[in-house]
Amino acid sequence: MYYLGLLFEYLKNYMKTRLTYRADFWVEVISDLLFQATNFIFILVIFMHTDSLGGWNQNEVVFVYGFFMVPFGVFSCFVNMWGFSERYIVKGEMDRVLTRPAHNLFQIFLENVDPPSLVGSFIGLIIMAISGANLGLPFEWWTIPALLVLTLSAVAIYTGIYTTLTSLSFYSDAPTGILPLMYNIQTYGRYPVTIYNRAIQVLLTWIVPFAFVGIYPAALFLHRDEMRSMALLTPVVGAVFLGIGLLSWNYGVKRYKGAGS
Amino acid sequence: MLGAYFDFIRIRFLTMLAYRINYYSGILIYTLNIGVNYFTWKAIYGGGESLGGFTGAQMTTYVAVSWMARAFYFNNLDREISTDIRDGSIAIQFIRPYNYVLVKMMQGLGEGLFRFMMLMIPGMIIAVLLFPVQLPTELSAWIGFLVMLFFSFLISSQINVITGLTAFFVENNEGVMRMKRVIVDLFSGLIVPITLFPGWLSSVLHVLPFQAITYLPGSVFTGRVQGVGIWNVLGVQVFWFLALIIPIVWLYHAARKRLFVQGG
Numbered sequence: 015m016y017y018l019g020l021l022f023e024y025l026k027n028y029m030k031t032r033l034t035y036r037a038d039f040w041v042e043v044i045s046d047l048l049f050q051a052t053n054f055i056f057i058l059v060i061f062m063h064t065d066s067l068g069g070w071n072q073n074e075v076v077f078v079y080g081f082f083m084v085p086f087g088v089f090s091c092f093v094n095m096w097g098f099s100e101r102y103i104v105k106g107e108m109d110r111v112l113t114r115p116a117h118n119l120f121q122i123f124l125e126n127v128d129p130p131s132l133v134g135s136f137i138g139l140i141i142m143a144i145s146g147a148n149l150g151l152p153f154e155w156w157t158i159p160a161l162l163v164l165t166l167s168a169v170a171i172y173t174g175i176y177t178t179l180t181s182l183s184f185y186s187d188a189p190t191g192i193l194p195l196m197y198n199i200q201t202y203g204r205y206p207v208t209i210y211n212r213a214i215q216v217l218l219t220w221i222v223p224f225a226f227v228g229i230y231p232a233a234l235f236l237h238r239d240e241m242r243s244m245a246l247l248t249p250v251v252g253a254v255f256l257g258i259g260l261l262s263w264n265y266g267v268k269r270y271k272g273a274g275s
Numbered sequence: 276m277l278g279a280y281f282d283f284i285r286i287r288f289l290t291m292l293a294y295r296i297n298y299y300s301g302i303l304i305y306t307l308n309i310g311v312n313y314f315t316w317k318a319i320y321g322g323g324e325s326l327g328g329f330t331g332a333q334m335t336t337y338v339a340v341s342w343m344a345r346a347f348y349f350n351n352l353d354r355e356i357s358t359d360i361r362d363g364s365i366a367i368q369f370i371r372p373y374n375y376v377l378v379k380m381m382q383g384l385g386e387g388l389f390r391f392m393m394l395m396i397p398g399m400i401i402a403v404l405l406f407p408v409q410l411p412t413e414l415s416a417w418i419g420f421l422v423m424l425f426f427s428f429l430i431s432s433q434i435n436v437i438t439g440l441t442a443f444f445v446e447n448n449e450g451v452m453r454m455k456r457v458i459v460d461l462f463s464g465l466i467v468p469i470t471l472f473p474g475w476l477s478s479v480l481h482v483l484p485f486q487a488i489t490y491l492p493g494s495v496f497t498g499r500v501q502g503v504g505i506w507n508v509l510g511v512q513v514f515w516f517l518a519l520i521i522p523i524v525w526l527y528h529a530a531r532k533r534l535f536v537q538g539g
Contacts, residue, residue: 027388041450048454050462059467060319063326068318192300199304202311211317 020116024124032177043130046090050083050134053201068209074236075205077145081232082204083138085168090131093123093173099183108270119177119263142235142250150179151235160234164245167252169228172200174255175222177263180201196222204228219244279373280381287385291393298393305346305398306405312338313406327470333497334468339402340496341465341489346395348428348488350383353452356439361446367532376436376527383432411498419505423492426512431488433519434459440523443530464490471519484515 032039045106057079061072070078102108102122111118179192203224207215218225226248309496312334320331330339356379359365368375402408438455442448460466462485467488469477480486491508494500500508 041454045454047451049457052457052466055461056466059471059473060315061472062473064319064321064323066317066321074385078514192297194306198308199311205315206318210311210314210320214307214314217307 017116017120020120020124024127025129028129030129042128043133044271046131046134047137053204054079055172064099068206073148074238075147075253077142077149077151078147078204078229078232078259080138080143081164081235083120083141085165085172085227086200087133087135087138088165089169090134091128093169093176094126094128095122095180096126098122098180103183103270106264110272112267112270119260138192146235149236151237155236164231164234164248166247168231170252170256171223171248172226174252174257174259177259178255181259181266183262184270197210200224200227204232218248223251223255277536280377281288281431283378283381284385285381288389291349291386291389295393298390301346301394302398302401305342306401308403309342309372309406311340312342320409328499329468329470329497332407332409333499335407336497337468337493339408340400341493343395343399343402343494344424344427344489345465346398347387347391347424348431349390350386350432350435352379352383352432352435353439353455355379355382355503356436357442357448359454360439360442364538376523379436379439380429380432383435384428385433387428387479411496414539416496416498417510418497420492423495423509426509426516427488427492429516430484430512431459431463431515433523434484437519437526440526440530443526443533459485459488462486468493484519487512488516 027174054076057072057075061075065071067075102111108118111121114121175196176193179196182192199218199222201224202210202214203218203226205226205228206219207229210218215225226244229239230244231248234245316334316338317331320326320334324330326334356365358366365375368378403410411420434455438448438452441451445451462469462480462483464480464486469480469486472480491500491511495505495508
């Protein structure tokens with residue numbers, strides 16, 4: 015309850031700062047959508063030249079992409095760790111965070127909330143609805159609950175991976191360039207993983223499990239039975255990776271000594 | 276005076292060298308990007324012979340070369356400039372006896388040289404070992420490619436400078452910078468070669484500067500463009516390099532008049 019109140023206060027604060035730079039808000043929404051649009055254009059261009067990608071047709075791939083956008087928008091809204099090392103460690107803001115009663119990671123998430131990202135989630139839902147209708151997908155009783163559970167699991171996977179990577183900055187002094195590069199890899203989890211060779215499949219499934227934020231859960235709604243067991247595994251993978259993230263974070267915070275600024 | 280500018284190249288190179296550990300992960304990730312693109316295109320080709328004038332082998336080479344060229348020309352000049360503007364340190368830079376934009380370009384070049392040696396070359400070697408990349412055999416193709424690569428760097432950095440300078444006019448240009456990044460990656464032909472776009476879009480892209488960054492050099496390197504065409508490609512690059520100087524000079528002068536420091 016206390017944490018919910020905090021979330022509310024931070025969002026209020028966010029609105030105040032944001033309303034000072036009104037135009038900027040829309041520029042950000044548009045640039046987010048444009049980023050999604052490039053990937054979308056890639057899919058459309060591919061299907062101008064071929065009928066199927068590893069046995070998946072255009073509507074199916076577009077549907078997977080729509081699903082992919084939903085948890086990604088939620089994740090980008092609530093968990094934004096860009097520039098953590100520069101802002102919190104180099105500039106010493108971590109010290110301020112640590113003196114406060116709420117959990118430090120939660121405070122950092124709140125200080126960086128980014129509601130414009132949620133627009134992407136809504137567009138994702140619309141894309142799913144359109145391509146789902148084109149495919150004649152039935153609307154089952156479990157569609158909405160499954161969507162909720164799988165979205166939350168996917169957000170947990172993202173959070174786990176990025177928290178783990180960000181916590182590396184507690185161990186090493188040099189700013190790590192891994193985070194922006196990871197953003198490149200995650201987009202590959204939305205293509206049918208079966209088109210990749212074994213090594214990349216293993217990587218995207220078990221090491222940085224981005225296949226679980228796109229293709230596997232989406233396959234459940236598409237009634238792709240070959241991936242059903244993987245889809246059902248999504249919450250487990252989410253729990254495991256979120257656990258790894260929190261453990262390595264908490265351990266890193268214990269080692270944190272301050273940059274002395 | 277010129278010596279001072281060369282020092283900016285050297286200093287940035289040495290600074291990058293101090294953080295070289297980061298670049299080992301960079302090699303891995305760029306190789307992975309090439310790998311995933313390679314498999315995606317392989318699936319797209321299926322049994323097909325050629326798409327948009329690219330054979331399967333040429334596409335593999337194109338993907339590898341495009342990503343490796345990006346490893347060289349990519350830099351964060353836009354972010355550096357907008358940070359300078361937002362924290363007010365640009366005021367000090369403006370009164371120093373050098374040209375701010377030129378200094379940024381030199382620093383970008385220092386970073387580029389570092390990325391060339393620590394990221395592009397090792398990444399290229401790994402990519403050639405892992406994927407069926409066909410490298411040209413004639414020396415002239417290599418020299419031509421290096422010259423074009425240099426122009427890719429110039430044009431990409433000029434676009435970054437322009438993006439960075441917009442921070443003078445919109446207080447927070449985070450969105451503009453992100454938009455630029457997306458537009459450059461897509462419209463330069465890094466993600467999809469420009470010939471594969473629908474006709475109307477590719478004809479629009481042919482009159483924009485972005486194709487000069489990735490698509491044109493990549494087309495030459497894969498052997499799709501040969502002979503006189505190579506000179507045309509170089510001509511397009513030189514044209515855009517010169518044309519982009521105009522908005523930079525204009526923005527720079529307009530910016531010096533508009534400068535207001537938001538705290539700092």
